[in-house]
């Protein structure tokens with residue numbers, strides 16, 4: 001007798017799940033996603049980020065970068081926040097993140113504050129999006145309306161994180177890595193402008209730009225020689241590769257348009273920065289650099305658009321993914337959660353029995 005019943009139950013579940021999926025497959029991110037369930041979420045994120053900055057002047061930059069490193073790896077789904085476990089090989093251990101990506105403790109603080117106000121509602125992926133916006137704006141950059149409604153992944157991709165855009169990449173490679181996620185020259189040049197604040201370690205430029213450009217044993221000829229002298233003092237050959245340098249020496253903690261002026265002065269820190277202007281093929285990117293160098297307002301407007309575009313990279317919506325309780329780990333018992341989700345959404349108590 002239990003046999004037909006056994007068959008019936010999963011069929012019901014499958015039918016309901018499919019109905020929910022198709023109903024929500026149109027799901028788009030929306031600025032009002034938490035209006036009824038957590039209307040203060042933006043303010044909570046902003047105040048926690050601002051508080052963190054009082055003891056960590058670099059945090060605005062670090063949180064802005066975290067959002068980028070999240071979105072470029074299987075979409076904006078909080079995957080970068082997952083630590084090693086039996087099912088997860090953490091993206092945090094991939095080369096571009098290891099001993100480099102930071103701000104995870106502040107994300108945890110934000111999550112705690114948000115959970116206190118509205119438990120189980122706000123995703124870690126959305127927290128990263130909100131924290132990036134708050135950071136840029138608090139550092140003097142533009143503000144914008146953040147689109148929300150992302151859900152959190154139950155997976156991470158260590159290999160894909162290893163393939164994030166890198167400081168040694170040439171323009172062609174950068175263009176390819178951006179176009180792979182639907183971003184183009186305007187987004188590449190605009191988002192690179194985030195290197196207007198924060199720090200970079202010697203290891204990401206000293207050999208390639210100061211001491212052994214392309215195997216020549218000489219400096220990169222596209223590097224300003226006055227700037228090079230300063231960098232050589234902070235990053236002696238064979239020295240400590242973890243020593244930090246300001247990405248924008250003029251206003252290290254401020255979000256402004258100086259990045260592009262620096263590029264015009266051959267003061268881009270990484271190969272990937274100066275390539276936007278100096279690569280022989282950089283006609284399109286160079287004209288964007290030159291436009292932004294003389295027009296901070298145009299840069300800010302473009303930055304808002306490109307951040308929104310980056311924030312739209314394959315989000316999980318509807319019934320895919322989950323709302324993590326702890327941003328560092330996937331929820332336990334995801335099968336059970338599917339049942340609970342269905343009961344809440346469609347009041348089918350018997351099917352979920």
Ligand code: HEM
Pocket residue numbers: 058060061062063064065068099100101102165166167168169174188191192194195197198199200201202204247270272
């Ligand atoms: C275009 C390709 C990009 C490359 C190759 C690149 C590479 C890097 C590298 C190597 C660092 C220094 C990390 C360290 O020394 O530990 C860095 C820092 C940073 N990057 Fe990028 N980045 C790129 C694009 C972006 C984008 C799109 C954003 C954000 C929209 C961004 C925001 C930042 C920020 C704010 C920092 C400073 C972080 C801190 O001080 O903690 N970068 N980037």
Ligand SMILES: *[C@@H]1O[C@H](CO)[C@@H](O)[C@H](O)[C@H]1NC(C)=O
Pocket residue numbers: 157159160163
């Ligand atoms: C992880 O990323 C790599 C490289 O981008 C890709 O080839 C692979 O299919 C991804 N793995 C999964 C499980 O999605």
Ligand SMILES: *[C@@H]1O[C@H](CO)[C@@H](O)[C@H](O)[C@H]1NC(C)=O
Pocket residue numbers: 170171172173
């Ligand atoms: C850019 O880098 C890629 C990967 O290292 C290389 O294959 C390509 O030849 C380089 N392109 C140019 C124009 O230097």
Ligand SMILES: *[C@@H]1O[C@H](CO)[C@@H](O)[C@H](O)[C@H]1NC(C)=O
Pocket residue numbers: 214
């Ligand atoms: C780097 O060196 C290789 C081999 O010597 C050469 O073919 C290439 O043009 C050089 N690239 C640059 C950007 O100078």
Ligand SMILES: *[C@@H]1O[C@H](CO)[C@@H](O)[C@H](O)[C@H]1NC(C)=O
Pocket residue numbers: 240241242243244
């Ligand atoms: C290298 O520099 C980093 C950053 O300044 C510092 O924390 C670390 O202790 C240094 N390591 C050595 C071996 O000096």
Ligand SMILES: *[C@@H]1O[C@H](CO)[C@@H](O)[C@H](O)[C@H]1NC(C)=O
Pocket residue numbers: 224225226227264265266267
């Ligand atoms: C090097 O930097 C200085 C200071 O910004 C600037 O005046 C000079 O024009 C730069 N040189 C080159 C070749 O860009």
Ligand SMILES: *[C@@H]1O[C@H](CO)[C@@H](O)[C@H](O)[C@H]1NC(C)=O
Pocket residue numbers: 172280281
């Ligand atoms: C860059 O320009 C060189 C010639 O200057 C050409 O051989 C190469 O294919 C170009 N690369 C791209 C990606 O357009």
Ligand SMILES: *[C@@H]1O[C@H](CO)[C@@H](O)[C@H](O)[C@H]1NC(C)=O
Pocket residue numbers: 083326327328329
């Ligand atoms: C979240 O998970 C991490 C990793 O397991 C753990 O170290 C941390 O204590 C957890 N945080 C909370 C608030 O439970």
